[in-house]
Amino acid sequence: MTVRRIVPNHQVTSEEQLETSRDFYALLGFEQVMDMGWVTTMASLTNPTAQISFFTEERTAPVVPDLSVEVDDVDAVYAQVVASGAEIVRELQDEEWGVRRFFVRAPTGHVVNVLTHHA
Template sequence: MKFFMTAIFISLSGLSSINGQTKETNLKTMKLNAGIITDKIQESKTFYTEILQFGITFENDFYLLLHTPNESAEISFLKPYHASQQPLFHDPFNGKGLYLTIEVDNVEEMYRQLKSKGVEIKIDLREEPWGDRHFAIQDPNGIGVDIVQYTEQKN
C-alpha cells in the first residue's frame, strides 16, 4: 500500500524514479487523485457510494479509494495520524477551503434524484450568467460539492 501511495504522489510531480534515478516523464499521462485526510471514512464512503453512485476501487482499514461511475476520476480518504504515513499526511482536513465539481450530462435529473433521497441542497438549482447550470450539496467532511452541467454562454 505504501508503494501505491508513493506512486500517486510521484506521478503528480511529473517525475518518476527508476532504480534511484529520477527522470522527467511525459506529462500527458498525469492523473490527479484528490485525497482527504479524515476520521469520517465510513461516512464518506456512504455519501459517495450511495448518494453519488461512486464505486470502490480500493479499501482497507485506513484508506479508501473511490471512482466516479464512469471511472474517469478518483477521490481518496485517509485516516489521520496513521502510522504507515509520513507526518505530512497526518493532520486531518479542517472542513474549509476546498470544493469539488462534478460535471453531469443532466443536472436537472441529478437534482431530482438527490432531492428524492433527502439530500440537503446547499445551493438550489440555478443558471449562471456565464452559462453553467448547477446546484451544490455538502459531503460529511464539510466539502462543498458543486454539481454542474456546462452549457453555452448566453449573450
Template sequence: MRVKRIVTNLPVPDVEAAKSFYRDYFGLSNEEFNLGWVARFTSPESGANVQLVTRDATAPEDSVASVLIDGDVEEAYREAQRLGYEIVHPITTEPWGVRRFFVRAPDGNVFNVVSHPD
C-alpha cells in the first residue's frame, strides 16, 4: 500500500455553519466536495486541506483522518486483518463512489482507508 495523501477529519456539528471560518479565515476557498455530512476545503495556493465531518454516513464510528491510498484497497484491508488490527467498518463501495474501510490503530484512533476507482 502506498499512501498518497492523509486528510484530517475535523468533527463539526454543522458543515454549512462551520465552512465560513475555514473558507474566510484560513483561505481554504476550494470546496472539493460537500455531501452535507462531510466536506473538503482546500487552499488553491498551497493545496493544504481539511475535511469537516458531522457524522459518517455509513460507518459506526467517525475517523480522525482519511488515508487515500494508491493501489488495491482490498490488499490494504487484508494486511490490516493479518496484522490483527480491529476493522471498525468493513470494506465497502460507498454510494458516492469510493471504496473504503475503517481500521483502529493500537492507540485507539480510527482511520478511513480509502481508494478512488480509476
C-alpha cells in the first residue's frame, strides 16, 4: 500500500471562520484548490500534496473526519482495517465527486477518512 497524501481536516462553524482560516493559511503559502460549498481545501503553492481542508459539515457521513489519508488501493486498506477489528464509522462507498472512501476510528478516537481518487 502506498500513502499518497495526508490532509488534516478542521471543522469550522461559520462562513466567517472559513474566510479567516483561508486568509491565515494564505499567509503560510497555501491557495484554495477546491471548494465544494461544505468543504474547502487549500494546498501549498510549492508542494501541492501539502494540504489542509475546512469542513462546515460532512454531507455523506455521520461526522467530519479529523484526518484524510489518500491511498493507492482503498479496497485493500478497507479489508485490512475490517480484519483488524477497528471501528468502521462509515462504510466503504463511491462518492459523486470522484473518490471511493470509508471512515475508521483510530485508537486515539480520531476519525480517519481513507480514500482513493477514481482514475
